[in-house]
Amino acid sequence: MGISIWQFAHIAVAGGTYALVHHGPQEGFFARAGYMGCFPILYSAFLFALVVYSRILTPLWLSPLTKLPQPKGGSWWNGHFMNIYRSGTGEVERKWIHEIPNDGLIYYRSILNTTRVIVTAPKTIQEIVTRVDDFKKPVLARAVAGKILGEGLVLSELDKHRQQRRVFMPIFAPKHIREMYPIFWGKTCEVTRKLTQLVTNQSQQSSQINHAVFEVGHWSSRAALDIIGMATLGEDFGSVEKEDAPLASAYRKTIEPTRGHVALAMLKIWFPEWLVNMLPSQINRTLDESVPVFRNLCRNLLRERRQMAAEKNKWRQGPTQLYEDVAAADEEGVIDQMTTFLAAGHETISVGITWTLYMLCLHPEWQTILRKEARAHLPDPNANYAPDEEKQNPSATSADVEQMPMIQAFVNEVLRWYPPIPQTMREALEDTVIDGQVVPKGTLIIIPFKGLHRDTNFWGPDANKFNPRRWINADGTLSPNGGCVSKFVNLSFMQGQRSCIAQGFSKAEMACLLGAWIGRFKFELVDPTLLDEDKMPISIGSLSSKPLNGLDVKCSIVEGWRD
Numbered sequence: 298m299g300i301s302i303w304q305f306a307h308i309a310v311a312g313g314t315y316a317l318v319h320h321g322p323q324e325g326f327f328a329r330a331g332y333m334g335c336f337p338i339l340y341s342a343f344l345f346a347l348v349v350y351s352r353i354l355t356p357l358w359l360s361p362l363t364k365l366p367q368p369k370g371g372s373w374w375n376g377h378f379m380n381i382y383r384s385g386t387g388e389v390e391r392k393w394i395h396e397i398p399n400d401g402l403i404y405y406r407s408i409l410n411t412t413r414v415i416v417t418a419p420k421t422i423q424e425i426v427t428r429v430d431d432f433k434k435p436v437l438a439r440a441v442a443g444k445i446l447g448e449g450l451v452l453s454e455l456d457k458h459r460q461q462r463r464v465f466m467p468i469f470a471p472k473h474i475r476e477m478y479p480i481f482w483g484k485t486c487e488v489t490r491k492l493t494q495l496v497t498n499q500s501q502q503s504s505q506i507n508h509a510v511f512e513v514g515h516w517s518s519r520a521a522l523d524i525i526g527m528a529t530l531g532e533d534f535g536s537v538e539k540e541d542a543p544l545a546s547a548y549r550k551t552i553e554p555t556r557g558h559v560a561l562a563m564l565k566i567w568f569p570e571w572l573v574n575m576l577p578s579q580i581n582r583t584l585d586e587s588v589p590v591f592r593n594l595c596r597n598l599l600r601e602r603r604q605m606a607a608e609k610n611k612w613r614q615g616p617t618q619l620y621e622d623v624a625a626a627d628e629e630g631v632i633d634q635m636t637t638f639l640a641a642g643h644e645t646i647s648v649g650i651t652w653t654l655y656m657l658c659l660h661p662e663w664q665t666i667l668r669k670e671a672r673a674h675l676p677d678p679n680a681n682y683a684p685d686e687e688k689q690n691p692s693a694t695s696a697d698v699e700q701m702p703m704i705q706a707f708v709n710e711v712l713r714w715y716p717p718i719p720q721t722m723r724e725a726l727e728d729t730v731i732d733g734q735v736v737p738k739g740t741l742i743i744i745p746f747k748g749l750h751r752d753t754n755f756w757g758p759d760a761n762k763f764n765p766r767r768w769i770n771a772d773g774t775l776s777p778n779g780g781c782v783s784k785f786v787n788l789s790f791m792q793g794q795r796s797c798i799a800q801g802f803s804k805a806e807m808a809c810l811l812g813a814w815i816g817r818f819k820f821e822l823v824d825p826t827l828l829d830e831d832k833m834p835i836s837i838g839s840l841s842s843k844p845l846n847g848l849d850v851k852c853s854i855v856e857g858w859r860d
């Protein structure tokens with residue numbers, strides 16, 4: 298029967314204390330200290346030795362990982378943490394995988410020398426994503442996102458995860474996504490009309506100005522929140538209609554990207570979560586105020602639905618399977634799933650749209666190409682179609698989007714170039730071997746999506762160029778993989794059993810929003826220095842990775858959609 302290091306420590310320190318007091322010198326410090334004095338002294342010495350061994354000797358010299366290629370520099374006690382902390386999520390790792398020659402694995406140290414391995418080869422990534430029982434999402438992921446997402450599908454593990462995934466996957470089946478187009482398009486039209494109104498008001502105030510300035514994330518997240526609410530909960534939260542709608546306001550505050558989120562999350566690795574949650578920080582205060590807002594909204598909605606079911610009414614609109622299959626679960630568990638969908642399902646899409654508009658500003662020639670395609674296939678979102686018109690209240694359909702390869706290619710390329718989630722982490726549950734390399738229990742495994750997406754070994758010589766045409770076949774149709782060598786380096790939505798369940802949904806929604814906005818408007822950056830991508834500061838610490846200070850664009854109307 299093995300004993301843990303702590304059991305060993307207690308026995309050794311107790312034995313050492315006894316030996317010192319009984320058999321040590323009968324005069325001097327230890328004799329005077331007695332049992333009560335010697336025990337804490339020896340215990341402290343043990344703890345000190347343990348910290349030196351585990352936090353310095355092992356990560357710097359003793360771990361089998363030290364034989365792997367590593368970035369230069371770094372502090373002897375805190376690895377490369379400060380470098381990582383000052384950059385956008387995944388930016389440092391992205392540079393390393395290109396600068397450091399490696400055979401598929403790179404070793405580095407992060408906060409307090411925690412050991413991390415970056416995987417850079419498709420076959421190793423395949424191994425990690427397949428062995429879901431050996432690599433789980435780390436404490437850090439739960440610490441960063443747990444309160445916002447809830448313990449739903451994104452954070453559950455093993456059998457619980459498998460069961461939840463079986464229940465929720467069908468909601469996002471292609472057949473259901475096709476049926477959701479009226480939701481995508483209805484909200485798209487609502488937000489497009491609002492923006493049109495903004496521009497028109499601005500032009501009416503001053504004949505010199507024909508544009509309005511808007512922060513892309515602010516509007517795209519309001520639209521995406523309403524869409525995910527309608528599609529998965531059957532509820533329109535009215536975020537586009539009212540800027541201060543409670544759900545949107547609560548999310549806006551909680552998902553603000555700050556380094557403080559990361560700092561608090563790191564503390565939760567070493568200290569009990571309840572203790573870190575009690576610290577008097579602004580982030581804790583904001584979470585304490587906002588999390589109950591969205592949980593209570595979901596609770597009220599759920600109770601209303603349950604009552605309606607009890608009265609033998611139908612659930613209100615929405616994929617009924619979600620409610621039928623989880624309604625038997627405990628209330629907090631159902632709310633966790635609801636908040637998971639709301640948060641995971643609006644922030645990522647909003648960030649995707651933000652990067653899309655940024656790339657349109659950097660590549661204005663694509664604005665012209667996409668506008669032409671959108672106008673050829675989509676109904677004008679601003680038009681008031683006359684009642685007798687054939688196209689009365691038309692909705693865009695999946696068939697319309699399928700006829701727009703350029704728009705789909707642009708979305709795919711933005712998701713390659715700026716994946717909203719730029720990397721993910723897994724933790725080795727036990728000592729294990731990856732690609733022939735011994736990896737100790739607790740090591741964090743980093744899968745650097747963004748870095749791999751820009752790797753010429755996998756995406757061809759122009760991997761480092763933003764080029765939507767890589768997604769277009771010679772015959773003008775859409776290429777499913779953009780010419781990359783393996784699906785395990787095409788990771789915007791991850792691959793395998795923990796891949797995003799809403800890939801088709803997200804691309805359909807993004808195509809609708811992009812089509813309507815580019816069909817209707819022309820976009821320009823407010824800050825021209827951001828035309829240089831290296832000058833765009835990128836966030837760390839939120840659920841996804843976005844422009845740190847938001848993205849302000851000048852938006853002007855391009856007339857003539859229906860001509």
Ligand code: HEM
Pocket residue numbers: 450451452462525637638639641642643645646649712716717718721722788789790791794795796797798799800802803
């Ligand atoms: C552009 C939009 C989106 C992107 C880029 C994206 C990306 C991702 C990625 C990379 C993962 C894997 C995370 C990891 O394993 O660490 C993931 C998982 C997940 N995503 Fe998305 N996502 C998007 C939209 C959505 C939407 C709209 C929903 C709607 C509900 C959603 C729900 C989920 C869920 C539930 C998981 C966890 C799946 C599991 O672990 O089984 N995502 N997403």
